[in-house]
Amino acid sequence: MRVALVVNPAARAGAQTGAATRAAERLRAHGVQTSILSGGSAAESSELLRAAIDVGIDAVAVAGGDGTVSLAIQEVAGTGIPLGIVPCGTGNDFAATLGLRELDVTAAADAIATGVPRRIDLAKVTRSDGSTRYFGSVLASGFDSKVNDRANAMRWPRGGSRYTIAILREFLTLTGMPYEVEADLADGTSEQWRGDLVMATVGNGRTYGGGIPICPDADPVDGLLDLVLVRPAGRLRLLRLLPRVYQGTHGDVAEVVMRRVRSVRLSSPGVTAYADGDPIGALPLRVDVAPGALTIFAPPD
Numbered sequence: 001m002r003v004a005l006v007v008n009p010a011a012r013a014g015a016q017t018g019a020a021t022r023a024a025e026r027l028r029a030h031g032v033q034t035s036i037l038s039g040g041s042a043a044e045s046s047e048l049l050r051a052a053i054d055v056g057i058d059a060v061a062v063a064g065g066d067g068t069v070s071l072a073i074q075e076v077a078g079t080g081i082p083l084g085i086v087p088c089g090t091g092n093d094f095a096a097t098l099g100l101r102e103l104d105v106t107a108a109a110d111a112i113a114t115g116v117p118r119r120i121d122l123a124k125v126t127r128s129d130g131s132t133r134y135f136g137s138v139l140a141s142g143f144d145s146k147v148n149d150r151a152n153a154m155r156w157p158r159g160g161s162r163y164t165i166a167i168l169r170e171f172l173t174l175t176g177m178p179y180e181v182e183a184d185l186a187d188g189t190s191e192q193w194r195g196d197l198v199m200a201t202v203g204n205g206r207t208y209g210g211g212i213p214i215c216p217d218a219d220p221v222d223g224l225l226d227l228v229l230v231r232p233a234g235r236l237r238l239l240r241l242l243p244r245v246y247q248g249t250h251g252d253v254a255e256v257v258m259r260r261v262r263s264v265r266l267s268s269p270g271v272t273a274y275a276d277g278d279p280i281g282a283l284p285l286r287v288d289v290a291p292g293a294l295t296i297f298a299p300p301d
Helices: 012-029 042-055 066-076 093-097 105-114 143-153 161-173 235-247
Strands: 002-007 033-038 059-064 083-087 116-127 132-135 138-142 177-185 190-197 199-203 225-230 256-267 272-275 278-282 285-298
Touching: 002 012, 002 042, 002 066, 012 033, 012 059, 012 083, 012 105, 033 042, 042 059, 042 066, 059 066, 059 105, 066 083, 066 093, 066 132, 066 278, 066 285, 083 093, 083 105, 105 285, 116 272, 116 278, 132 278, 132 285, 138 143, 138 285, 143 161, 143 199, 143 272, 177 225, 190 225, 199 256, 278 285
Parallel strands: 002 033, 002 059, 059 083, 083 285
Antiparallel strands: 116 132, 116 285, 138 199, 138 272, 177 190, 177 256, 199 225, 225 256, 256 285, 272 278
């Protein structure tokens, strides 16, 4: 097997570079031909990966977090080329979706070398200009996209605690935003919401922000997406909701709407959505499920 192992050295502290080297050594010990692709930016890494795919590699692996994994997803979605992940980023939420988040470098490399490829769903975003992009975990808009803005600008602390601090700071200026939401539901019917929302979130996976289970029932192999809407309430009530969100038990709160959907259109003036931790586009956006679009390496049973 010939594997292209992608690492983005522009990531904080270059942690992915060391993990990629160790993962490559482990893969080679399994007899896997492994080449490390390291661009100076996400765009350069994408170009290198496309070139490797054109040459005819058998699989792609990523040493990094959600942003670098997303880079690879754009190139392998729908191709049948399997993707392996060595989770060593800040959030690793997509790795968590696949049950890989807690793996160390050695175990993650072993999962690529000896694991079984399986197919999972992705979500496909269509922007207002017609351009598209896939995501694997969660799309956030509204309050939670503002949290992403703040968390990404913070140099300290690292890990999921950055998102906790960003959430608490954004609460100080929390207000509802005017939204229009149109969804095609799992049962073939449609539903619309118009009015102020605090946030609108679409999940293919369960978590974002380094492990927050915002879409606790999402399943990346069910051919559906999970829509979570939060209506405005007093700051104190929403602050009390936070522990429920961290426990994944917020579905029965009066201000929360959860639906299983096949597609959803989100519109709100001046709101930018994030997906897999990075900006994906300004609303309005349409999000559709892409069943079985990605082949991934899972650890053997």
